[in-house]
Amino acid sequence: MATSTPPVSCGEATTATGLPEIADPGKVAPRDARELSKSFFDRLRVLEEGTPEYQYARNTLIEMNQSLVRFAAGRFRSRGSGEMEDVLQVGTIGLIKAIDRFDLTREVEFASFAVPYIVGEIKRFFRDTSWAVHVPRRLQELRVELAKAKELLATRLDRDPTVKELAELLDLPEDDVVEGLVATNGYTAGSLDMPAGDESHARGSTRTFADVVGEDDPAMEKVENLHALAPLLEQLDERERRIVRMRFGGEMTQSQIGAELGVSQMHVSRLLSRILTRLRDGILVDG
Known part of the structure; x- marks a missing residue:
């Protein structure tokens, strides 16, 4: 027995699948979309997944039912309009999941089936990103x-x-x-450019949290110096690097270093002075 085709607000042409050819599914009225969706779901379950016909039916269902996404997203409008575009995109993911899992044999309206999926996806978005x-x-x-x-x-x-x-x-x-x-x-999170306290704001002060919160880490200069020293140490010869390691790595005295090298403590002092001057000058040039 032949089945009747629901009215289409944008043309009566049909595709090779026997489904109405809808030029702009996004403009289909919600009432028409409900009726048309039944036909598209009926064909979708017999079409082979991945074929152009299947993709047409699925994509048309997604676009026709965007009104469900807008309806669900409206519940979250108070969260901030700046995120509404993201909310609509996330809601569409929920719509797609609903389309892929919907079964006409359950005799449940698609809208009733899809809205919980859409809302759930949006709630998950806020939970994970807020x-x-x-x-x-x-x-x-x-x-x-x-x-x-x-x-x-x-x-x-x-x-x-x-x-x-x-x-x-x-x-x-x-x-x-x-x-x-x-x-x-x-x-x-609050901005560091916010006024630092109600009293400060009441007095018209321009002090912000950036002015009163935090300070320079004294260890940062040490880190920068160590970073700058690395290539300078590579320029020393093996004997000079050994002296630096013994004095500052091994914390040996000048006398102990002299005994290790077979030279006097005075000679070690002159060597260290020359090495440190060279390193210090190198850091100042790099700075």
């Missing part, structure tokens, strides 16, 4: 539990709860609660 500093998944999940517990206890106690109270409510060791609270700081 943290400014990467922390283990266990601590990411603990952050959510801690937030709920803090809100509950704050309402009940009319004050911020202590670590001990949070631990008792969640039935967790206090160390785990502390670890979770510390990890929460990695959820967002």
Whole structure:
């Protein structure tokens, strides 16, 4: 018995697969997309995967059902419009997974089947990318539990709860609660260009966190000097390098070095002075 073809809003031509030829699937109205999807899914399950006909049916389903992605993504609009393009792309991945796993014989509307896949993919995206500093998944999940517990206890106690109270409510060791609270700081990151404190901002001060947080590491200059010394040491002859190793690597005295080399302590002193002057001059030239 012949089956009727659902109405197509953009033309009645059909492809070699017997499916409607849709010039711009993305412009198909959601109501028409629901009806057309049934025909495309019906053909998709009998077409050979990888063939042009299969790809046409699958790609058309993806484009026709983008309205489901936009609907699901709308739930997350409050997270920030700057990420909406990424959210739509991630939601499309969920849509594709739903298309590949959908079975018409289940007698379930595709929209009802697909939306949980799309939403799940978007939630996974936020869970994995919203943290400014990467922390283990266990601590990411603990952050959510801690937030709920803090809100509950704050309402009940009319004050911020202590670590001990949070631990008792969640039935967790206090160390785990502390670890979770510390990890929460990695959820967002502030700019070093932000004003350094409310009082500073109120006074109109231009001091930022970059001005008051952190300082030069004194060890950095040592690292730079050691890096610059490496090629200069290579320019010394074997005897000079040996003297440097004994004096600064082996921490030998000048007398001990003289005894090792068979020369006087005074001669070792002159040799060291000449070597160090050469190295120092080399660093200053490189700087």
